[in-house]
Amino acid sequence: MIVIVGGILYLFHNGNDIPEDHIFRGEPADLRQVPGILNDTLALRGRGIIQLGILLLILTPVARVAFSVFAFWQQRDQFYIIVTLIVLLILVHGLLTTG
Template sequence: MPDKKTDAKSMHEETRQVELVIGKILRIGVITSAIVVMIGIIMYFINGGGGYTDGFPKRFADIFAGIAAGKSYAVIMLGIFLLILTPVLRVVVSIYAFYKEHDNLYVIITTVVLIILIFAMLMGYRS
């Protein structure tokens, strides 16, 4: 028969590991996006402009086409997109963590938060 203290200690250690993973995801996401934005800024000064006459690219296809063409504004927008994506990834990891802890209420709540985030991003993308 499993010991309650052992189960609680194991659950605490698993929760601690998930918190460490979430912390790493946030750090890596922010650092990566900052590096990408800095590369875009350096490209801006090297190229002498952003590569667009009407401002920053707003569609994913335009961003990726701009990156392929070496346009600095597209690289900066990629960095901003990565920064926006970082907390979304954190929510996904949180859903998994709550599922592993058998905390169904928080799985549902966090899934609703993820759906709201995705909906808001899609609505922002459309406009």
């Protein structure tokens, strides 16, 4: 839903622009980091809102694994705590490294 709202807002402001498909432009620097995404979202810029929606979609499974660690900790299941922590470390490492 967040991505749809961002897309509508983006099209409202940039819908009449002619795309330049022959020139590749990556994402602006402010949309490659969380603080920039949050700043663009608070400024109600469509691209920032779209990026926030995608970031939330990426963070959803990470949060689920983190909550699983807590659930296994409550059950005192050490094997699954270790396995889930390894999975969480792999997910976080994948998100934080660039390459």
